Amino acid sequence: MTPKEVLAFCREKEVRAIDLRFMDFPGWWQHTTIPASSLTEATFVEGIGFDGSSIRGWRNIFDSDMLLIPQPETRFLDPFAKIPTLAMICDVRDPLTGEDYSRDPRNVARKAAAFLQSAGIGDRINFGPEAEFFIFDDVRFDQDHRSGYYFLDSNEAQWNRGRDEKPNQGYKIRYREGYFPLPPTDKLMDIRNEMMLRMIECGLDVECQHHEVATAGQSEIDLRYDHLVKMADQMMIYKYIVKNVAYQHGKSATFMPKPIYGDSGSGFHTHVSIWQGEHNLFAGDRYAGLSQMALHAIGGILEHGRAIMAFTNPTTNSYKRLTGGYEAPAFLDYSRANRSAAIRIPMYSNHPHSKRIEFRCPDPSCNPYLAFAAITMAMIDGIQRRIDPGASMEKDSYDLAPSEQQQMRPLPETLEEALDSLANDHAFLLCGGVFTEDVIATWIEYKRRREIDAMKSRPHPYEFCLYYDL
DSSP, X not given: OOXXXXXXXXXXXXXXXXXXXXXXSSSOEEEEEEEGGXXXXXXXXXXXXXXXXXXXXXXXXXXXXXXXXXXXXGOEEOTTOSSOEEEXXXXXXXXXXXXXXXXXXXXXXXXXXXXXXXXXXXXXXXXXXXXXXXXXXXXXXXXXXXXXXXXEEOTTBGGGTTOOOSSOOOOOBOTTOOSSOOTTTSOOHHHHHHHHHHHHXXXXXXXXXXXXXXXXXXXXXXXXXXXXHHHHHHHHHHHHHHHHHHHHTTOEEEOOSOOSTTSOOOOEEEEEEEEXXXXXXXXXXXXXXXXXXXXXXXXXXXXXXXXXXXXXSOXXXXXXXXXXXXXXXXXXXXXXXXXXXSEEEOOSOOOGGGOOEEEOOOOTTSOHHHHHHHHHHHHHHHHHHTOOOOSOOOXXXXXXXXXXXXXXXXXXXXXXXXXXXXXXXXXXXXXXXXXXXXXHHHHHHHHIIIIIXXXXXXXXXXXXXXXXXX
C-alpha cells in the first residue's frame, strides 16, 4: 500500500485520528496520535518528531530529537478506539543524519532479513511463533519497603474448587490438564474467539485458538507463518488485541512467562524456515526430512543458544519457566516430534512446504524484532560455517540419568547467565551490521541495571518462609 492509498483509505473509512506506533528497546509498543487531517504524503517522508530521551534505553537528553516514519503497508483500523482511528507502525530515524536508528528494534529485524538475502542463503526467512498467555480474573501485586506480594485469581483455576461462589458450579481445570477441554470447563472460548476475530479484522492470518495446558486461563492463538519483519509486526498487534479484549471483559491478560508456581509457563515456540521463491530450503532427505542447510541452521542455534536467549528469554522470570517437566526445554538439543527438546522438528506433515524447525526456548516476554533477528543470525552463522548439530536426542530429556545430563549442553539458569553468554559470544550478531556493539552493550547494561540488580536488592516473599524464624 502506498501513502496515497492510505490517505484514500482514511477518507473511505472516515478516519479521524492517526495512531503512530513504534517499539521501544525492551519490547513495549509506544504511540502518539495526530488528527487525520495532519496526515499527508509528506508525513511518510518527513516523519513526526518525538523525544527519544524519554524512551527506555534510547537517547540522552542533550541529543534527544528523533523522527517516526509511518510505514503504509502496516496500516490497520484500531478495533478498540471510540472514534475511527487508523494505526500504523513506524520506523525510527535520526533527523540529523537521516539514517535509521540503530537501536530501533524494527531496524535490527529489517537488517537481519536483508543480510540473509545478501549472504545468498535465501530470499526470505519465515517465522511462525506460538504465543501462550494467561487470562486472569484478578491480579494484584506490590513491593515497597515493608511488603512484597502478588495475588492471582481465575474462576477456572483448580485452587477455587472449594470456594463459595454462590453457587460454585465446579468445572475447574486441574493443574497441567488444561489442554483442549470443552466448555463449560474451558470458560474462555468466547473471549478467545473474539480475540481471533479482531485479529482477522486487523489483517492477521489466524490458524486456530485453544486453551493451553495450565490451569487459570492459559490460552494460545496461532498465526500462519510470515516473513521476519511482518511477523514481528503482527505479534505486536496480537498482544495489543489480546490485552484489550481481555480488559473489555473485565479480565487481565499477561505474557509473563511463569506467573503460576507449580504449573506450566507460557512459551513462544518459534517455527522457522528459509525459502527461495516457492522452494522451502529446509526440506530435504536428511534427518526428519530436513535438508543439510536446516541441520546446519540447527547447529548455529545450538552453538549460540545461550547467547541468543538473552534476547529470546529476556526477563528474570523467563528462567523460572525453563525447568524440566513442564514441556519447556532444559538442554540445548534437537529431535523430531520431541517436546522436551530445545529444537523440535514437527512431523505433522512430510510435505516439503511444511518442513521447518521449532525453537522451543523463547517465551512471549521477548521483543519479537530482536528475538527473531538473533535467531536468524545464529542460523546464518551455522549455515555459513557448516556447523554440525551433533547427534539428535531421541529420549525424554527430563528423564535422563545424571551421567547423561552431564554430557548435554545446559540452558542458562538465569538471565544473568544468558547476558554473560551474550557478552562473550556476539560476533555472529555483528555480521552485516545487523546488531551493533552499541545495541548489545546497551541491552546488557539495561537488563543488568534495571532488572537483575533490582531483583537482587529486594527480599523475596518466599525468603520469609525459609528464614524468618532463624
